Amino acid sequence: xxxxxxxxxxxxxxxxxxxxxxxxxxxxxxxxxxxxxxxxxxxxxxxxxxxxxxxxxxxxxxxxxxxxxxxxxxxxxxxxxxxxx
Numbered sequence: 789x790x791x792x793x794x795x796x797x798x799x800x801x802x803x804x805x806x807x808x809x810x811x812x813x814x815x816x817x818x819x820x821x822x823x824x825x826x827x828x829x830x831x832x833x834x835x836x837x838x839x840x841x842x843x844x845x846x847x848x849x850x851x852x853x854x855x856x857x858x859x860x861x862x863x864x865x866x867x868x869x870x871x872x873x
Contacts, residue, residue: 814845814852823858840864
């Protein structure tokens with residue numbers, strides 16, 4: 789078919805992708821490090837601790853973190869001075 793004789797090409801309509809549930813937001817190791825203000829190696833070390841490690845998930849070789857689990861881990865491992873929260 790020659791370009792001169794081609795008619796207008798109409799794109800195929802695609803189905804909308806299924807949206808992920810809000811509660812299962814996954815973030816990268818770099819994003820967790822930025823949140824805590826530490827290096828990526830420190831986040832990695834926290835994930836390998838023997839007692840209460842930072843919860844991680846590995847899917848197809850990619851290390852990710854469930855954001856709510858990170859926040860829960862932070863709450864458990866925060867030392868508070870003064871009055872109990």
